[in-house]
Amino acid sequence: MIELTATTRIDDLLDDPAIAGSLVHVRREAAKPPLWADFPPDLEPRLRLALEKRGVERLWSHQRAAWDRIQAGHNVVVVTPTASGKTLCYNLPVADALLRDPEARALYLFPTKALSQDQQSELNELTIGGDLGFKVFTYDGDTPDSLRVAARDTGRIIITNPDMLHTGVLPNHPRWIRFFAGLRYVVIDELHAYRGVFGSHVANVIRRLKRIAAFHGAHPAFILSSATIGNPQELAESLIGEEVEAVTENGAPRGERVYAFYNPALVDPVQGIRKSTATESEKLALILLRKGVKTILFARSRMRVELIASYINEALANIWTDNSRIDVRPYRAGLLPSERRAIEKGLREGSIQGVVSTNALELGIDIGGLDAAVVAGFPGSFASFWQQTGRAGRRGDLSIAFLVASSAPLDQYIINNPEYFFGRSPESGRIDPSNPYIFMDHLKCAAFELPFSETLERLEDDGTQGVPAGEAVSLESPAGEALSFLEEDGILRRTGGRWYWSSQGYPSEGVSLRSASSDNVVIIDRSGGGSRVIGEMDRPGAKELIFDNAVYIHLGRQYLVEKLDLENRSCHVVEKSVDYWTDSIVKTDLSVLTEDVTGPLGPGSAASYCLCDVLVRSQAEKFKKLRFHTHENIGYGEIHLPPEEMQTRSIALVFGEASPGGQVLAAIPETAKAAVIGAAGKLIRDIAPVFLMCDPRDLGLSERVRDPHFNAPAIFIYDRYPGGTGLAEGLVDKLDVVIRAARDRLGACSCADGCPSCIGVDHVPGSGPAPLVRGRDLKQRIRHFLAVLGGLDTKEG
Amino acid sequence: MAASLSSRLKRLRETRAATSPLPELAIESAESDHPEFLALWERIAPHAYRRSVTRALDNLPSVLDADPFVARLASRYSLPAILERRETRLPCDVRELRFFDLETTGLSGGAGTIAFLATVARPSEGSLFLEQFFLSDYPGEASYLRAVLSALGPAPLLVTHNGKAFDVPLLRTRCLMQGLRFPEPCLHLDFLMTARRLWRSMLGGASLGILERGVLGLERSGDVPGQDIPGIWLASLRSGFHPLLPQVITHNLLDVENLAALLARANQVFTHPRDFADGSSVDRYSLARILVATGRAGEGETLLQAAAAEGDPRSALFLSRLLRAMHRGREARNLLVGLEGSWALRMESSNIAEKEEGDLSVALSSASEAVALATTRSQRESAESRVRRLELRVAKALSLRPGRRRS
Structure with missing residues (x-):
């Protein structure tokens, strides 16, 4: 080499x-050279010995800093790049506690199963190599039944993932009584993975965990670790619902x-x-x-x-x-x-x-x-x-x-x-533990695990940020209201001052932490009269991708959809070799439900923004057949499916008549107006993810030449997860930079008439017919429009 | 944020109400904490009720006499194992014998599933004394559980049907949730395990319903299907008395009563196995295996002979091995003749031919047939290695070396 x-x-x-x-x-x-620190003087001697045997004779400064704050009774998040010894940041205090107290336990959460396995081998090296003698178990879907009892009863460290905690451990907490009673530390690695929908779910799972631990008499401290993100402390605090101190100075070389x-x-x-x-x-x-x-x-x-x-x-x-x-x-x-x-x-x-x-x-x-x-x-x-x-x-x-x-x-x-x-500083991870859908789902799970009791007191932590972490809930709080809703639906029963789970199901089974809805459509291959499940798709996606006569591609094989049966959540397909793929044309309609926050857009108040709740109705009505490789359109077909409705959070950019932005639009000929708003919206939507730490697919776009609610032209950028995950709120803070970045992008683009790197050569496939006005004129107009919105010299465009 | 969440929740709910049918109207029933159907029950605490029923025991005398079978209950968890260890000394008092069954709000368990109905039965002066405990609403759970635990006693000798997997863990969970100590049974006999061995092959299952019909010849009338029971209790919580609730209570009572009757029948089978030699009512093969394992080979052999004579290959094979183990291999000779071929039978035939009769050529041809009949790789490999070994023996017997490779 x-x-x-x-x-x-x-x-x-x-x-x-x-x-x-x-x-x-x-x-x-x-x-950069390393920054060293000595072992803490009060480190358990057996642990020190075990480390020295492995050749570790001192610590990097951030490892020591984490130790000091944890010993002082704080929750800690350690921000570390790869290969900077982050595992020792939490293994050190955990091993120390387990050695001192035979009843002490720790829970390690990793976002994926593979990471759990890595961690187990590292811990085993430390524990066996140093004869520390405490048992470490990985408890996930792959753990055989024969090991599960031993893990629950004798595991000092349980390594698992949020999904298993959610469906396997918490609903069965009485089997884990020893573990929960002794729970001293909860370690959450890869904090940055817990953002968006997943993070919003996990924040609620953590509150359920704290509630159950408290029931068994334990109040664990949290140690989190994160890759570099803009707001580690804030994200950690909203994830666990407690104060957290951040260790950000990295001592590793x-x-x-x-x-x-x-x-x-x-x-x-x-x-x-x-x-x-x-x-x-x-x-x-x-x-x-x-x-x-x-x-x-x-x-x-x-x-x-x-x-x-x-x-x-x-x-x-x-x-x-x-x-x-x-x-x-x-x-x-x-x-x-x-x-x-x-x-x-x-x-x-x-x-x-x-x-x-x-x-x-x-x-x-x-x-x-x-x-x-x-x-x-x-x-x-x-x-x-x-x-x-x-x-x-x-x-x-x-x-x-x-x-x-x-x-x-x-x-x-x-x-x-x-x-x-x-x-720039890296982007921030955002979650919204109070997404009403996510919140309601976890409130059910929590009530199943332990009844809620009501109180007239006003409580600090009572569901304003996700599921309450205690047993008691004040009636006036959002959680109290939500519990009343569940009671009216007959899911809970309120009696004797408590809400009891009063249904047959096992609620966590119906709540997936990683996808929008759990009512997935099962794709069944009926080729040759057989019946083989080859995949699953969420219901909204199914309507746009596996409608009747659609071509579905799976592991390189082509299938033709025979029947999408939404009622029975199934989709029958047969394998068939065709030379085209299908693309649905989705019509999206959006209406404003409530306005929450409004304000001026940009330094010059060129327009206004509004953070609002919206109802998004999308319907696939037609589909195109496109030939492979050439993408040439070889025909159309009809789709007969009910529209998909979703309530979510959106930000609306409103260009009122009197505003500078509105005036720019007013000066544009009617025929070009839609194209200008559409392309500007697309550019803003495409640039925004970089400031929001989200995937471009997480944001939806809808633009109106005349929006009936605001009675003015408007661009809506909405969260594509029902109920929202904090993206719309996040965009409020970043609007000015996003718009300026969009304008810069357009200004810097070398193309003449618009290209895939700026306003596009066509609308995104499926979003509608091609705009009527294209080319240089359009690009110029959009540039000018964005410049005005960004509060920049309007002559410049 | 809080206000916003609350308005979002409301809206979410409104749209849901518009699209989904309204839930059943809730009729407040909690106030009248004494529904009429509970009139004859004793109210032991708010929402917790008890009643007792005594049943004649004409079909249960032996259970109550604490005869050898019940005595043997004490030594292990399943019948075969119990009988293996011929202990006569009980580690727990036979007077602590309790038949036990729960009705719950869900079949998948978990901390949110509760048991609202329990029946505990014990033998008492020539009859069966059954106590039932009913929980009419959640707040009564702690008192209700205390009453159930007191009926079970501090160290019960428990008999359940599928209680290992379901009833006992569930009750333990409920006790934990209410801060009560669950009394670990002195011994827990899960009758499902026994019933599977004795009857499943003939009845096609070992659920209580199947056993009642197939073993006791009982037919329940107007019974509630088990999977409907959680819904009935939950509905009665929401809308007051549910007309099927009395049937749920009877269902639970009958479950326990019939469990006691089934245990008595099993006891009869083990005490007088020869009475069941005609094979019309128990799985002779399984019964014989239990008998053999518990030192009652003679009785086991009787059953196996009868079954083998009727052409049951499992019994013939097991009997053949049993006879060889007892150095009566020659008697095994004709046992397998005429039976349909299978890998195991051909292997056994080969064994008999080689070891009992010294007929290597028959042994070899049987082993070769076994190779052809093997259905798994390990079967084929063991048959093939048998063939190789026999070929070697044949070669040696003919004083010929099989090849030069092994020099």
């Missing part, structure tokens, strides 16, 4: 003519790192078409691998991962040098756990030199050190980007990370504003 140790070698690489022309920015970050921004060359500058991100990333990875640089390539979809990995292997196999011995593997969700473990091991031990992965490897799975990361397309959030690039250079050596931009507006904005990229 050639070691990437010399700066000259990096320079050689960056001067490579195959690369240099497309590099738009190179940034070097210097190495870091090697020198080079970031290179790579923008694939324009093939057609007029239409804004660039070379493919996937092909260019593959090319970079090949150059690196051939130089003996261990490389990880991140791609956005499972399909791409498979394709790129196979292309790389083909390219390597074609040459007759030693390079054919380079082993590159795809890594993604959907592989068998054993297959994944084998790749992780191969990477750690060096028998695999390259890996192409989805964000599945973003989380803290241990794969040892790699020298280079190639990120094919901005991964959607800065936090993901830092996590992914952090995969390179884990040993403190020199490393390099490439960002290969796609032609999406988000990517083009980022790659052309590197100073902004590196200068």
